[in-house]
Amino acid sequence: MLAVAALSARALVDLAALDGMAVVALDVFGDADTVKRAAHWHPIGTPGRLEIDGTRLLAALEALARDGDVDGWIAGAGFDGRPGLLEAGAERLPLLGTGGGALRRLRDPRAFFAALDDLGLPHPAVSFEPPADPAGWLEKDAGGSGGWHVQEAAPDRPAAPGRYWQRWRPGLPMSATLVANGHDAVVLGFNLQTVRPVAGRRWVFAGIVGPLPVPPAVERTIVRAASVLARRFDLHGLASLDFLLDGEHAELLELNARPPASAELYPEVGRGGALRAHLRAVTRAELPPPPPPPRVLNGHEIVFARRALVLDDIAAARIAATPLARDWPRGGQRFDVGDPVCSLAAAGADAAEVLAALATRREALLAFLENR
Structure with missing residues (x-):
């Protein structure tokens, strides 16, 4: 077990x-x-x-x-x-999975972006000192996740371990789901991330849809990046590579060296599912073949509390009975503004259909919870 x-x-x-x-x-x-x-x-x-x-x-x-x-x-x-x-x-x-030593190197922004430069991989401009003019810059914490650590650069923030500044760039927030064995990696697919303001933070990860096609040049860039970074940082198992997609161009943002939220979008990976592929890569260095084109797109999103809530047993039961609701909270739980309440899933023919279904279900659920 x-x-x-x-x-x-x-x-x-x-x-x-x-x-x-x-x-x-x-x-x-x-x-x-x-x-x-x-x-x-x-x-x-x-x-x-x-x-x-x-x-x-x-x-x-x-x-x-x-x-x-x-x-x-x-x-x-x-x-x-x-x-x-x-x-x-x-x-x-x-x-x-990927060990602590490898994660330490990967989460050192100086080491990570130096590796991208050395490997010829595109990324937004970064600085490890506060910019003289903060306009157009974002401040990030290398130890953060889920976008909670991302904020607009401010003039009064000094340099600190793990803190870095990155130029704001246009584009869609995307990720590539991958499996690595320390020497190479296979990209399972590409996903569109949903990012929205939550509790005063502007760029919080709220959900994901995929797998989606990307331009061939972008696919080549990301597939190569996954392979060379798996070798450079000794990645093992499921991981995800975040990037911005702007037309025919991609810029890398960060690499998450653990099973990502997008793994649920890939129920069939080689001889089994995503977790079986993870274990084979870790224990046998065996990588799956790239999966076939999807028959349907899947997506899921986190439902965040818009106001303070106390969940009673009836509301908890309603969430558990909601089709494709996940992460069922228990009766009696309290939620502050911005706390995750549960998550919802949907499927569709394209990303727009999936996102629309998720939005409809989210609004219906929040309306029920807020008007009890």
């Missing part, structure tokens, strides 16, 4: 179920569908903090190692800026 650990482990639990695997889930939220579908669930944080508690995580991994029923663990979202915690976890139970 395996364990999966993340801020929310629901997607990893579902991916495991598609491959016929039962897993132990370690996460912060303890959503009802996660607990229902996992073999066991262990809390590793408090939902309102949106952060993994390192002490609780390590205690849970130690307990699983002592019990002897779990062979290893997969790390999902929540570890992006915490390579030391990955390393400590791997000392207690084998980590099945």
